[in-house]
Every structure is written in C-alpha cells, then in structure tokens.
Amino acid sequence: MNTTNPITEDDIANFLANTPEFFERHSQVLASVQLTSPHGNRAVSLQERQAEMLREKIKGLEHRIMDMVRHGNENVIIADKLQRWARSLLLTRSPADLPERIAHEIEVQFSVPQAAIKVWGVADEYAHAHWAQGVSEDAKIFASSLTAPFCGVNSGFEAVTWLAQPAAAMSLALMPLRTGVLNSPSPAFGMLVLASPDAQRFESAMGTDFLERIAELAGAALSRLRA
Incomplete structure (x- = not known):
C-alpha cells in the first residue's frame, strides 16, 4: 500500500x-x-x-428571465416617453419657446417634480429671455467640465437656484447642453437641471443612458438659439 x-x-x-x-x-x-x-x-x-439541483437551477433561471422581461418592459415605457418628449420639441415652431417646452415636457412625461434650463451665448433677439440670464461664469465652466450627466445629492449647486422651489431639491441630475454628443470636448452652451424631493431619485450609481439622450436631443434643438 x-x-x-x-x-x-x-x-x-x-x-x-x-x-x-x-x-x-x-x-x-x-x-x-x-x-x-x-x-x-x-x-x-x-x-x-x-x-433537486436541476430544479433549483431552473428556478434561478426563471427568476433571471423574469427580471430581464421586467427591465425590458421598463425600458420600452421609458423609450415611449422619450419619443413623446422628442415629438413635442419637433412640434415647437418658435425657437424662443423651446427652453420652457423642454423643461415642462420633462416634468410631464417623466414625472420629474422640477426641471429648469439655462442657455447662454444666444443670438441678440433671445438675450432678454429669463432662461438666457442669471448664469455665472463658474456655472458655465462647470457645465463645460461635464462629459456625462451628474447625478447625486444637492450640495449647493448654482443650478438649484434656477428651480421654482430650490428648497425642495434633495437630489439632482445636471446635464450639459452641446450641439454634438455629450462627451465631446466642445464647451457647453447651456445646462438642464432635474430635481426631486426624494434623495434617492437621482443617485450617483444610477444609469444615465436615457439622461444622455435627453441632453443630446435638447442640445440639438436649442442650437437654433445660438448666436
């Protein structure tokens, strides 16, 4: 042995x-x-x-499939909302109406409690509009530094003051506006802010794919206002 x-x-x-x-x-x-x-x-x-092991494995696969179906249905719903929001921009004839239309339709279509927008570097005929005024150079530099939407708690950003109820903004999504893709090196000419009283609505770990699409579509629509 x-x-x-x-x-x-x-x-x-x-x-x-x-x-x-x-x-x-x-x-x-x-x-x-x-x-x-x-x-x-x-x-x-x-x-x-x-x-028994096979039954447990099948049960685990069933749960994964159900999760995939649920996420797929949620994505379809969000895509439908995005399509309706984009359609409202195409139906807006006057460029001067676009900033308010963009913010209002986001509140309506996506059930966002508050939304606001500021645009700078606009043509002279739009310079008097409230959405083209009241933005500091620091805020402009900050917007240009963003290559993706910022999501997180409200820590005193200037953009919060653009909202109708700044005190009710616990979490934020800040989205730079450019004529090209969101992560291009070109400077931003505006910024869109979404806010919620729910501190978890816009969290740092959330996916931002749809927010990026919103920012890019909004930037393309608002390019008509530029000087």
Whole structure:
C-alpha cells in the first residue's frame, strides 16, 4: 500500500470525471449512494439530489428571465416617453419657446417634480429671455467640465437656484447642453437641471443612458438659439 502519496478526493473526482464507463460497469454504485437533502435531514439518492439541483437551477433561471422581461418592459415605457418628449420639441415652431417646452415636457412625461434650463451665448433677439440670464461664469465652466450627466445629492449647486422651489431639491441630475454628443470636448452652451424631493431619485450609481439622450436631443434643438 502506497502511503507516501495517498489518494485524495481530487484524485477520485478526476478519475470519475475522466472514466465515465466506471458507472456503466458499476451501476449499483449510483443506486446505493445516499446524500442529505438540502430541504431536510432525510437521505436521498444521487439521482434525486441531481433532480433537486436541476430544479433549483431552473428556478434561478426563471427568476433571471423574469427580471430581464421586467427591465425590458421598463425600458420600452421609458423609450415611449422619450419619443413623446422628442415629438413635442419637433412640434415647437418658435425657437424662443423651446427652453420652457423642454423643461415642462420633462416634468410631464417623466414625472420629474422640477426641471429648469439655462442657455447662454444666444443670438441678440433671445438675450432678454429669463432662461438666457442669471448664469455665472463658474456655472458655465462647470457645465463645460461635464462629459456625462451628474447625478447625486444637492450640495449647493448654482443650478438649484434656477428651480421654482430650490428648497425642495434633495437630489439632482445636471446635464450639459452641446450641439454634438455629450462627451465631446466642445464647451457647453447651456445646462438642464432635474430635481426631486426624494434623495434617492437621482443617485450617483444610477444609469444615465436615457439622461444622455435627453441632453443630446435638447442640445440639438436649442442650437437654433445660438448666436
């Protein structure tokens, strides 16, 4: 008997995995193996334990499929809202009406409690509008520094003062406005702010794909206001 290199469980497992004909020659072994059921202390056969494991795996896959279906349905609903919002911009004839229309339709279509927008560097004919005034150079520099929507708690951003009820803004989404894609190096010519009294509505870990699409569409629509 070789005691220098005793047989280990790994050796046995490798042997059985690489010698499937062993069970053909010793079929009685499969029938005699008894395991403990995870649903109690009773002993079950190997085949029954395998069936239980398979049922558990199927149940896990069913849960994953249901999650995928649920997320898919949610994405369809959001995409429909985005389409209706974009349609409202296309139906807005006067460029001067676009900033307020963009903010208002976001509140309506996406159930956002508050939304506001500021645009700078506009043509002279729009310079008197309230949405083209009251933005500091620091806020403009901050908007240009964003290459993706900022989501998080309200920590005293200037953009909060653009809202009708600044004190009710617990969480924010700040979106720079550019004529091109959101992450382009070109300076922003505006910023859109969304706010909620729910501190978890706009959190730092949330996905921003739809917010990016909103910002890019809004930037493209508002490019008609630029000087």
